[in-house]
Amino acid sequence: MKQEAALQPPLTKSGLENPTRRTLLLGSAGAMAAVSLLGFSPLAKADEPKSLPDYAAWKERNALIVHSANTMETERGAIGNGVITPSDRLFVRNNLPAPPASITDDPDAWEVHIEGVKNPRNLTVGELKKMGVTTVASVLQCSGNGRAFFPHGASGTQWSVGAAGCVMWTGVPLKDVVEALGGPVDGAKYITSSGGESLPDGLDPKTIIVERSVPTRAMSSAILAWEMNDEPLTHTHGGPLRMVVPGYYGVNNVKYVKNVALSENQTDAKIQVSGYRVRDVGVKGATDQPSMWEMNVKSWVTSPLEDGRSGRTMIYGVAFGGTVALKKVDVSVDGGKTWKQARFLGPDLGPYAWRPFVLAADLPAGEHRVVSKASDVDGNTQPEGRTENERGYGHNGWSDHGVTVTLS
Known part of the structure; x- marks a missing residue:
């Protein structure tokens, strides 16, 4: 375009x-x-x-x-x-400074309070480890990944494509914990997770606390995770315990989780009420606007990124469907005029993981705009452009995410 x-x-x-x-x-x-x-x-x-x-x-x-x-x-x-x-x-x-690193010295002693169930109680990580275990591969992505491409200068970190990664989480399925505590109370519609960061004195906790609510439909996949990539969850990434909601934007994957509540209403914390809401440019956040929950289908090229020699070129990238499995990825070397289907690399680790892809292309000398376009099994496909919004959230337009290389 x-x-x-x-x-x-x-x-x-x-x-x-x-x-x-x-x-x-x-x-x-x-x-x-x-x-x-x-x-x-x-x-x-x-x-x-x-x-x-x-x-x-x-x-x-x-x-x-x-x-x-x-x-x-x-x-x-x-x-x-x-x-x-x-x-x-x-x-x-991080939305707030991390707690002291010493919280991971004895990770099994960390406690999380579970409420909104028939038998609410505190559970240590050590006790959670005896209630069940699962491992899931899931993309972790910041809501503002791609914000740097918005021309209106959306406030916040100017992420390009790198506020995302695919990791292996190990922990107990949240549904197993809820069942062990008697099941949810009647009328529960949301899962609300609260982080354990220390809050500055003199401020209303609700204006700064990391506390997010997601619909209970996420119960089927959510886990309380204590490992990442087969190692104890680091302090850097939310250890000793993190709420992981596969397929949902990173803000919902609450670090240092100290409280999990099944509730009828969403939390009244600012980060939920007005934060992470998709609204028109210049409009303030409000509860009637879409919240940053499930991720959309997305892909981008990771190589080549530098000018080089003409001829056979291997084009690599990554793609994911959020909560929906991928169907295919198409690649264009002329800015979207023509497309060829790429092939996936490596194993399929499930609908929440990303799929690396590759396309071999014979490229002549000159400038090439390389872009990728992913489609999921439900028929959703990356759009060409962006959806303009105040905070630069949820950008999955294929045009902005491409790269330009010149071959000689």
């Missing part, structure tokens, strides 16, 4: 303009406090890469774009061609 093509910035390995031009958006005193508490300085020179904050120091720095102390994005070229994203390359997004 010519109009959209005109909006494309010069691309780097991340698929965006030079990351040193990105703005660190700290819109409140609370955000500044978060930076300070994490021991991270946003005042580095523009041409100097930001260091990793202490709680994420074990990550592979060269694979990450550090936007702030709370936000680290996986480089497009570091996503790779495998089904599972290595933990040290997985993006990081």
Whole structure:
């Protein structure tokens, strides 16, 4: 689409303009406090890469774009061609500073309160491990992944494509826990999870707490997870215990989960009432707007990202359907004028996981706009353009997510 093509910035390995031009958006005193508490300085020179904050120091720095102390994005070229994203390359997004790292010293002692069931009680992680176990592969994606492509300058971290990864979660199915506690109370319509971060003094807890409600239809797949990628869940990613809702945007996968309630109504926390709502540009968030729950079908190219030689070229990428299994991925090397179907790589790890794909193409010298378009088994297909909205949420348009390479 010519109009959209005109909006494309010069691309780097991340698929965006030079990351040193990105703005660190700290819109409140609370955000500044978060930076300070994490021991991270946003005042580095523009041409100097930001260091990793202490709680994420074990990550592979060269694979990450550090936007702030709370936000680290996986480089497009570091996503790779495998089904599972290595933990040290997985993006990081925190709404609040993490609790002390010491909470993972004895993970089995961590307690979560379960209410909205016939027999509410506290359960330790050690007790949860005796109630059942399952492992599920699921895409973890921030609601604002792709925000950087919105021309109106949506506020928030300017994610390109790297606020997403596919990981293996191990934990107890939430439905097993609910059944063991007598089942849900009558009238339960939502699962509400509360995070265990320490809240700053002097603020109304409901204005800052990470507390999210999802429909009870998510009960069939939700788990309370204590492992990620076959290792104990790190403090960085929500350990000792995290609510995982496969197929749902990352904000609903509450870290350091301390309370789970089956409730008739959604939480009245700000992050639910007005936050993570899809609304027109310039409109404030409200409860009558769609909430960022199930993810939509999406894909993007991960290679090639740099100029090279003409001839046989292997085009790689990743695709997923949210809560719906994928059917196919089509790839175009001429900006969407013509398409060829790619083939999936590796094993199919279920409807919530992503599928790496590849297409072999013979490309002549010149400039090529490489884009991908995924379709799921329910007939949903990525649109060409974006759905304009205030916060730049849920972007799955194939045009913006492409890359331009010049071959000689």
